[in-house]
Amino acid sequence: MLKLFVTRPLPEKVLDALAERFEMTVRPSELPMEFDEMTASLSDYDVVLSTLRDLYSAKVFDAVDKPRCKLLANFGVGFNHIDVAAAKGAGVLVTNTPGAVTDATADIALTLMLMVTRRAGEGERLVRSGGWTGWHPTQMLGMHLTGKRLGILGMGRIGQAIARRCHYGFDMTVHYCSRTPKEAVMETSWHKSAAELAAAVDVLVLAVPGGAETRHLVDTEVLKALGPDGYLVNIARGDVVDEAALIAALEAGDIAGAGLDVYENEPAVPETLMARSDVVLLPHLGTAALEVREAMGMVAVENLIAFAEGRELVNPV
The missing domain is CATH 3.40.50.720 (NAD(P)-binding Rossmann-like Domain)
Structure with missing residues (x-):
């Protein structure tokens, strides 16, 4: 034995x-x-x-x-x-x-997309703090996810599972970047670079493998291309994102917000990210079922x- x-x-x-x-x-x-x-x-x-x-x-x-x-x-x-x-x-x-791990990780991507675009984390903190004064027409207005443009960086098993959920569940148009174009059951648009992809979408979801080839793949250029109305979601590996560049982009208003399940120096999370209301932070829950x-x-x-x-x-x- x-x-x-x-x-x-x-x-x-x-x-x-x-x-x-x-x-x-x-x-x-x-x-x-x-x-x-x-x-x-x-x-x-x-x-x-x-x-x-x-x-x-x-x-x-x-x-x-x-x-x-x-x-x-x-x-x-x-x-x-x-x-x-x-x-x-x-x-x-x-x-x-x-x-x-495919479906569970895709589910967490959708969780983060909804939480950050609809300000769910911020809203829960408001209720728990006792500061909520009741419903009114302009309270905590976020972005309506249905019909928006989804960008997926990495179109493997998990990326494709995210695409299916977003296209069929939220009527989103699917854009992606991978080494080569992929066949898909829904209509998709392939982009040759991460920056080109970011410029074309409302929400950019990262689903690439970790490693030297993808380290800091999302940098200042990509974040600026995503734009002040765009959201970043990372369910891949933390070091796919240049965390310093992400913090700078959030502080400058270059992007609208971020939903993160992973971190560059995990489990350390920068205080700057923890203090921001436009960032949703999860403790690496991708497969936690x-x-x-x-x-x-x-x-x-x-x-x-x-x-x-x-x-x-x-x-x-």
Whole structure:
């Protein structure tokens, strides 16, 4: 029976499935792994189930001579916290959990779009503060989302799920930017750059993978192109947005507002963003539903069992 190290507590259903097939150790902390913990996991276990913010960098792999671990099964679709090239160079395979997260993450994008355009977060704070004086015709007027122009930066599974919800649910026209044009069930408009896309839409939603290629993809140029009536929503990775440029754009009135589920230096959130009424902030809730986290875990289980049985991995990266 292979020795498995699980880096964070997971839903009971997932742990029960793992316990049937592996000699399992579950790290009790909910915080990311430290450097020494990661090197020990590679040295002492056959397989590791890791997750977001467990930073398996090239330095971690370089510090372990001939790792015992042969598979990092990542709990999550994003794997930019793992240096995949360094892992493969050390003989460690990497898998992820695509598919299981698609609809839940798209739902959070819609949540943020509605909250920021209709000033829902601001309104809830007003009620809780006791400062609400009752309905009147010009109170907290926001932007009506129906019929507006949606921009999606990144048209993968999640981007397409967002497009379907917005087009069929809110009658929005869909614009997007990706490396190449995509086939879609609804009429869409492809744009060759993030700035060109931003200039064409009312709401810009970020749904690209994290990593060096997309770091600060949304910068001052893109935010200025979005314009003073435009809204930014990020459900991708925090460092896709240049956070300093976002703060400057909000302070200058270059955009109307932002809805964020992720942050550049997560979990740190700049005080400037927290103080602004035109920004909605969520604590990385993209996949935070029990059945979704269970589904993610079971995909990781499938990859681990496939490895243990010498079969082809289900979701190699």
